[in-house]
Amino acid sequence: MIRFKDEFPTIDLSFNDGCVFLDGQLDDYEQIVAAGYLAACFKSEGVVNRIKLSGYTEPKMRTAPFVDKKYDGQRCDVLIIGAGIIGCAIARELSKYNLTTIVVEKENDVALHASSRNDGVIHIGIDLKTSTLKHHYLRKSVPLYQKMCEELHVPYINRGQLVLFPQRSLRPLMFLFNRMAKKRHIQLGEVWNRKRLLEEEPNIGKAARYGMFFPEGATICPYETVIALAEHAIENGVRFFLDTAVLDMVIDNNYITKVITNRGDIYPRYVVNAAGTFSDKIAAMAHDQTFTIHPRKGIEAILDKKAKSRAASRSVSMYRGSSERKKDHTKGGGIIPTVDGNVLIGPTAYETPERENYETDADSINALFIKHHDTLPQLKQSDVITYFAGIRAATYEEDFVIKTGKWTKNIIHAAGIQSPGLTAAPAIAIDIAKFIEQLEKAPLPVNINYQPQRRVQQPLAKLDDAIRDQMINDNPNFGQIVCRCEEISKGEIIAALHRPLVVPTLDGVKRRVRAGMGRCQGGFCGPLVTQIIHEELQIPYRDIYKKGYGTIILKMTKDETYDAL
Amino acid sequence: MTRYDIVIIGGGPAGIAAAIRSSASNKSVLLIEREARLGGILKQCIHDGFGLSRYKEKLSGPEYAEREIEKLKNTAVDIKTLTFVSKIVRATNGYQLTLITRQGIERLFAHKLILATGCRERTGKQVAIHGTNPSGVLTAGSAQYYMNILGQMPMKRTVILGSGDIGLIMARRITLEGGLVVGVYEIKREPSGLTRNLVQCLNDYNIPLFLSKTVTRVFGHDRLSGVEIMKVDETMTPIPGTEEYIECDSLILSVGLIPENEIAETLAVPLNPATKGPYVDQGMETLVDGIYSCGNALHVSDVADMVSETGELAATSAISIDAGARKLIKIGFNKNISYLVPSHLDCDKPLNKVICYFRSSACLTNQTLKITVDGLLVKSIKYKHVRPPEMERLLIDFSNIVSPKKILFSLEEST
Numbered sequence: 008m009i010r011f012k013d014e015f016p017t018i019d020l021s022f023n024d025g026c027v028f029l030d031g032q033l034d035d036y037e038q039i040v041a042a043g044y045l046a047a048c049f050k051s052e053g054v055v056n057r058i059k060l061s062g063y064t065e066p067k068m069r070t071a072p073f074v075d076k077k078y079d080g081q082r083c084d085v086l087i088i089g090a091g092i093i094g095c096a097i098a099r100e101l102s103k104y105n106l107t108t109i110v111v112e113k114e115n116d117v118a119l120h121a122s123s124r125n126d127g128v129i130h131i132g133i134d135l136k137t138s139t140l141k142h143h144y145l146r147k148s149v150p151l152y153q154k155m156c157e158e159l160h161v162p163y164i165n166r167g168q169l170v171l172f173p174q175r176s177l178r179p180l181m182f183l184f185n186r187m188a189k190k191r192h193i194q195l196g197e198v199w200n201r202k203r204l205l206e207e208e209p210n211i212g213k214a215a216r217y218g219m220f221f222p223e224g225a226t227i228c229p230y231e232t233v234i235a236l237a238e239h240a241i242e243n244g245v246r247f248f249l250d251t252a253v254l255d256m257v258i259d260n261n262y263i264t265k266v267i268t269n270r271g272d273i274y275p276r277y278v279v280n281a282a283g284t285f286s287d288k289i290a291a292m293a294h295d296q297t298f299t300i301h302p303r304k305g306i307e308a309i310l311d312k313k314a315k316s317r318a319a320s321r322s323v324s325m326y327r328g329s330s331e332r333k334k335d336h337t338k339g340g341g342i343i344p345t346v347d348g349n350v351l352i353g354p355t356a357y358e359t360p361e362r363e364n365y366e367t368d369a370d371s372i373n374a375l376f377i378k379h380h381d382t383l384p385q386l387k388q389s390d391v392i393t394y395f396a397g398i399r400a401a402t403y404e405e406d407f408v409i410k411t412g413k414w415t416k417n418i419i420h421a422a423g424i425q426s427p428g429l430t431a432a433p434a435i436a437i438d439i440a441k442f443i444e445q446l447e448k449a450p451l452p453v454n455i456n457y458q459p460q461r462r463v464q465q466p467l468a469k470l471d472d473a474i475r476d477q478m479i480n481d482n483p484n485f486g487q488i489v490c491r492c493e494e495i496s497k498g499e500i501i502a503a504l505h506r507p508l509v510v511p512t513l514d515g516v517k518r519r520v521r522a523g524m525g526r527c528q529g530g531f532c533g534p535l536v537t538q539i540i541h542e543e544l545q546i547p548y549r550d551i552y553k554k555g556y557g558t559i560i561l562k563m564t565k566d567e568t569y570d571a572l
Numbered sequence: 573m574t575r576y577d578i579v580i581i582g583g584g585p586a587g588i589a590a591a592i593r594s595s596a597s598n599k600s601v602l603l604i605e606r607e608a609r610l611g612g613i614l615k616q617c618i619h620d621g622f623g624l625s626r627y628k629e630k631l632s633g634p635e636y637a638e639r640e641i642e643k644l645k646n647t648a649v650d651i652k653t654l655t656f657v658s659k660i661v662r663a664t665n666g667y668q669l670t671l672i673t674r675q676g677i678e679r680l681f682a683h684k685l686i687l688a689t690g691c692r693e694r695t696g697k698q699v700a701i702h703g704t705n706p707s708g709v710l711t712a713g714s715a716q717y718y719m720n721i722l723g724q725m726p727m728k729r730t731v732i733l734g735s736g737d738i739g740l741i742m743a744r745r746i747t748l749e750g751g752l753v754v755g756v757y758e759i760k761r762e763p764s765g766l767t768r769n770l771v772q773c774l775n776d777y778n779i780p781l782f783l784s785k786t787v788t789r790v791f792g793h794d795r796l797s798g799v800e801i802m803k804v805d806e807t808m809t810p811i812p813g814t815e816e817y818i819e820c821d822s823l824i825l826s827v828g829l830i831p832e833n834e835i836a837e838t839l840a841v842p843l844n845p846a847t848k849g850p851y852v853d854q855g856m857e858t859l860v861d862g863i864y865s866c867g868n869a870l871h872v873s874d875v876a877d878m879v880s881e882t883g884e885l886a887a888t889s890a891i892s893i894d895a896g897a898r899k900l901i902k903i904g905f906n907k908n909i910s911y912l913v914p915s916h917l918d919c920d921k922p923l924n925k926v927i928c929y930f931r932s933s934a935c936l937t938n939q940t941l942k943i944t945v946d947g948l949l950v951k952s953i954k955y956k957h958v959r960p961p962e963m964e965r966l967l968i969d970f971s972n973i974v975s976p977k978k979i980l981f982s983l984e985e986s987t
Binding site: 488534537548 | 606654656658670672673674675676677692693695697698700702703704705707708711713717718721722724725726788793794795837
């Protein structure tokens, strides 16, 4: 307490009902974050950091600018706010029960924030403290993952995870690692000497003296998995309202009675807060904020499939000293072969007050290549086909917030989800269902019509020629290739426009069937996909977007762009 | 399985020319095109300037394509459109191709392959443009497709990055369609396009060209709202403090073309890093016997006429009798030449009419190209100006030489 007052004399520190509250104003954003971390050292349920940054106005949450009554008056048992992997995994879990579930998402597709902006790694969690919820949910999720992906019919590739050690002197660390693994019930790592390393991964850099191979590590395609979770939930009765942002709530007698959105008022019995970087804002609306999100941005680069032969066959990373790791709050990033055959490098990590500014910068990409050069020296910046930023929803406790409301009785938080949130999602979803059951004080009625297998068309290029040939005979559009980089047919693009969750945008198609994901980045197929959307769904050209509302492609008139609104 | 003596992949100008020439033999020939119609990128190039050397006329792209397609109609060449080559594997004395068509999956055998797969455009991310990821950032070719094929306008106020020919042509096209081109920005100190395009597309329409400047960042979360421009130094690195903001709703990229050689790579055809196309001899045969390369897949040409020509050269050697083992010599060149096609000479192929293409590595004046074989001068040509964007073509007779060891192209200041 004394130390806090010494370091932040102008900040008002208060305790209320087990939580720490910080109020005041500072000139430096890093100081605000530092104050939050320091406050997290007090034994409390959570830090609510309300310190303002001088001269800074937080940008308004980006939402579709229209207001209508499309969903006005909807009633439901459970309203899930946010369609990232957490919201969608919960939706799918709840679809196993006879509940009316609605998911609201402010974007025009699912998984547009942290859930798609990550490296797709299913972590083993060796570095997680066993007292954390991160550890708890990760270890419970790992055994569930493969089955979940099988039911969803999405790739899950278990190639293990390789940590490289640059110095001989670090050898004792490997024994420590296995002690940590044992304690966490992680399948033990194998120690590989330089010779073995080169046998397994011939492209590994000279710097790697030893390696430790953990067989449990896996990779998924993050957006494909979330889209699959959402579609599977829809097939089993859940409704998704896209372009629908929660703007406020009405709280009556410690209960949320009404949720106000830009598309009308919704009346839920329970609210699940899975709102990612905005989850503290949602908690505040619900009069139930016990935590604060301080966004942490990261940038990753995706390399051409051709770079695969110069990369490794599994995720690799060079062990960095703990001081270096602490500095950037990540496991140091790595080089990951994606399930689609590309190579991904990243991520970086830095604090930012902005919750959804996904600008990239050249310095970050340069830094990634410098940082990982010693791991796989043959990878070059000229292999990069694209790059992207993601923002982690970090709390000052650096842990997930998975709990029922403290003051408001019918909210459940699945918040503060950052890495390893992608891994932890299945077990979190199960627990959220249990929380609802506890609040209901009765077992949830089972949905007897629940279909555990998602219905989906596998990419044709991955099928046996005989099956593919038969499909082309049934529908010649499957034999007309539109995206040549990824070998995607017109038939598959048309099918993507008739899936359970239709997102008729260039990115919506790209995220579902990979048209435009290849090395030409849609240079050839972009206009063709636009044409197919126009013809198939009879959408006028001017109303076809690249991604979210306002990202118009054609027939532009200045005053109609979203930024101008 | 259907067998062909020659299978040509790609139905643009190079592939069509190769098909026509191949048909002048008794060989069975198949031309494969993945789009519904032949012509390749010519279909969307509605500007003129095509055919100046081939037809001694100024034609539009579609007109040029039409003339070529007309010639093809009178041949016995089999044509498969809407056909995508999914896989090629080596087979005894040839190659087995797996094709995806609207009729199903088809396999066929080719004794020889002519790769006429064209090129693709480099994207914004490949030239390290950062910032947000809005709509309104398009490659010149995509913009051209939207405008000339779909008849849709993707911009109002545009910045064009890159002074390559498509960038210049699109500057004019956008202006003619009522859009505003704020300026064309070029990272190099010299424009990248042909002089005639600089004059006819920019000067005639008062569109400003800015050299040694590039786009470093884009703004706007939905539609593009503006770009950041920076000056660059001699190493093309942006100079801090030179940032300027330009308001625009679209950014058109003409930042280079990359020959498409993914098929060649799967067949282990060695590629030349200078051209990004295969190394070839004077018959456009790659270092893998029986695989030929032509058109923009071989090296990015300035004009379609030269693309057609390399198609013909490839076909001419593909239809000739197999001479057995080739006698290949690598052709050397000095530093004033950035690349030379062909990279090799096959002493067992005709040597009397060898067509060579080269680009200078810088803008130079008063130069002499000296071609020597084992130290003996074979040919010497004077150039008043040479510019990297203007490809030079020459015809050389090497037939007098017997078992040469060293061939050298040397571009030097005239004495």
